[in-house]
Amino acid sequence: xxxQLDFSKVLQGEYLDLILQGLQTTLILFAIxxxxxxxxxxxxxxxxxxxxKPTQFLVAAxxxxxxxxPILIQLFVWYFGFAVVxxxxxxxxxxxxGAEIGYAIVALALNKAAYMSEDFRSGLRSIHPAQMxxxxxxxxxxxxxxxxxxxPQAWRLALPALLGQTLILFKGxxxxxxxxxxxxxxQARYVEExxxxxxEAYGLVTAIYMVISFAIMWGSxxxxxxxxxxxx
Amino acid sequence: xxxxxxxxAAIFAGAAGLSTIxxxxxxxxxxxxxxxxxxxxxxxxxxxxxxxxxxxxxGYEIEICQMLAKYLGVTPKLTAVSPQxxxxxxxxxxxxxxxxxxxxxxxxxxxxxxxxxYVAEDFNFVVLDKSDITKVDDLAGQRIxxxxxSVLIPLTxxxxxxxxxxxxxxxxxxxxxxxxxxVKATVYRYSEGKAVERNAGADIKALxxxxxxxxxxxxxxxxxxGSPELVKATNTFLAELETSGEGQKxxxxxxxxxxxxxxxxxxxxxxxxxxxxxx
Numbered sequence: 001x002x003x004q005l006d007f008s009k010v011l012q013g014e015y016l017d018l019i020l021q022g023l024q025t026t027l028i029l030f031a032i033x034x035x036x037x038x039x040x041x042x043x044x045x046x047x048x049x050x051x052x053k054p055t056q057f058l059v060a061a062x063x064x065x066x067x068x069x070p071i072l073i074q075l076f077v078w079y080f081g082f083a084v085v086x087x088x089x090x091x092x093x094x095x096x097x098g099a100e101i102g103y104a105i106v107a108l109a110l111n112k113a114a115y116m117s118e119d120f121r122s123g124l125r126s127i128h129p130a131q132m133x134x135x136x137x138x139x140x141x142x143x144x145x146x147x148x149x150x151x152p153q154a155w156r157l158a159l160p161a162l163l164g165q166t167l168i169l170f171k172g173x174x175x176x177x178x179x180x181x182x183x184x185x186x187q188a189r190y191v192e193e194x195x196x197x198x199x200e201a202y203g204l205v206t207a208i209y210m211v212i213s214f215a216i217m218w219g220s221x222x223x224x225x226x227x228x229x230x231x232x
Numbered sequence: 233x234x235x236x237x238x239x240x241a242a243i244f245a246g247a248a249g250l251s252t253i254x255x256x257x258x259x260x261x262x263x264x265x266x267x268x269x270x271x272x273x274x275x276x277x278x279x280x281x282x283x284x285x286x287x288x289x290x291g292y293e294i295e296i297c298q299m300l301a302k303y304l305g306v307t308p309k310l311t312a313v314s315p316q317x318x319x320x321x322x323x324x325x326x327x328x329x330x331x332x333x334x335x336x337x338x339x340x341x342x343x344x345x346x347x348x349x350y351v352a353e354d355f356n357f358v359v360l361d362k363s364d365i366t367k368v369d370d371l372a373g374q375r376i377x378x379x380x381x382s383v384l385i386p387l388t389x390x391x392x393x394x395x396x397x398x399x400x401x402x403x404x405x406x407x408x409x410x411x412x413x414x415v416k417a418t419v420y421r422y423s424e425g426k427a428v429e430r431n432a433g434a435d436i437k438a439l440x441x442x443x444x445x446x447x448x449x450x451x452x453x454x455x456x457x458g459s460p461e462l463v464k465a466t467n468t469f470l471a472e473l474e475t476s477g478e479g480q481k482x483x484x485x486x487x488x489x490x491x492x493x494x495x496x497x498x499x500x501x502x503x504x505x506x507x508x509x510x511x
Contacts, residue, residue: 079414080405080408080409080412083412083414084412088413091412091413092413095375095412095413095414099414100398100414178400178401179400180377180398180399180400180409180414182398186399189380189381190385190399193380193381193385193386194386
């Protein structure tokens with residue numbers, strides 16, 4: 001009466017289709033959230049670098065919220081909370097086009113923007129102020145000094161942390177299952193419930209997650225070595 | 233250290249001795265003791281709950297167990313059990329009989345014996361009252377919210393193959409999704425749907441049950457294996473409830489026309505539960 005492992009059930013037909021659809025959704029969620037997150041992170045870093053207390057405070061508050069509240073709660077706040085302040089017509093439209101994945105992208109992208117902007121800021125802060133003074137003294141203006149001296153070093157310093165965030169985001173996409181996004185882990189659970197093949201369903205999905213995670217890690221190590229600062 | 237171990241072992245042995253279960257016919261034991269110990273739920277109104285006034289357990293399932301005790305000529309004793317532990321409470325002998333909304337399933341039938349049904353409740357699709365959905369077939373192509381892991385998911389997909397089922401972590405999340413129009417329908421047990429409406433307050437968007445039930449789910453008494461006489465006596469008692477009209481009275485009091493639910497009885501007392509699950 002032992003449990004016979006039998007992968008054939010989840011590796012064919014409808015179940016495999018569901019898992020592949022889930023993988024597609026996971027990758028879409030990951031890619032779009034990453035791009036939006038990175039762009040927003042750059043904006044946040046620039047805004048925070050401006051010497052103006054109110055905007056600095058706002059960015060800091062944004063970052064602290066996203067760093068100190070569990071991502072699942074952030075997803076719920078967007079999915080269930082944001083709908084309350086929108087007019088009904090807008091809600092109905094959003095629900096028809098697929099509110100789940102939309103809100104999931106918004107929540108994940110904002111969360112990553114907060115983390116990545118902190119990484120950029122650390123990169124900037126780890127460059128000695130004397131470098132700015134030196135750059136200005138050879139006749140570069142502020143923007144020029146940033147463009148030619150500071151930023152080329154800062155982004156390299158931030159790179160390992162950014163790549164780490166990329167991996168965390170990839171794994172974080174699975175939390176979107178909590179608001180009904182049919183991504184990889186949601187489908188794994190569904191297949192498990194339907195087929196009663198718990199080990200196979202989760203085993204297959206675990207393998208998929210691991211392959212992609214390792215690919216991200218491998219890419220990260222190559223990029224990190226390639227762009228490591230030789231002189232500091 | 234050694235002494236502690238010996239003491240602990242002695243206490244365990246004593247406890248085990250006290251709770252030894254006689255494997256003989258239970259009906260004789262119950263009659264000899266003059267007491268029927270019913271395992272009941274205390275947080276599922278109107279079936280089994282704490283009466284806020286008397287602080288005593290009350291409800292449909294509690295009254296039916298008291299009636300059974302009277303029929304057997306013994307006094308009823310009520311023990312609160314939880315849905316998670318009720319099977320173990322019975323098989324380990326802490327209660328004589330379960331009267332706690334236990335539905336028949338093949339896996340359960342391997343561990344306990346079931347009486348015929350004393351209650352059956354329909355599960356229906358529920359939509360917002362203002363929605364333009366009037367029958368189950370209107371749900372084709374719509375989104376239906378359910379709770380993860382629910383047995384209702386495959387049933388819903390079978391009944392409305394074109395619908396998109398979204399599953400949420402909790403019943404509350406699925407209810408909220410329905411309220412916000414993120415899904416067009418969900419599925420509730422009749423009394424559960426009524427309770428949700430009542431508990432969620434007056435300012436929610438009104439719900440509407442669609443007529444055609446998705447399924448009907450029976451529940452009955454459960455017994456430890458090996459007491460055919462007790463099972464037989466109980467089934468006779470249930471059959472008499474049906475013929476004498478006492479059963480209808482009890483149903484009307486808690487679930488039917490004299491209650492808030494105003495549900496309609498669609499089952500026969502004592503009908504074998506297995507017959508619900510024949511494909």
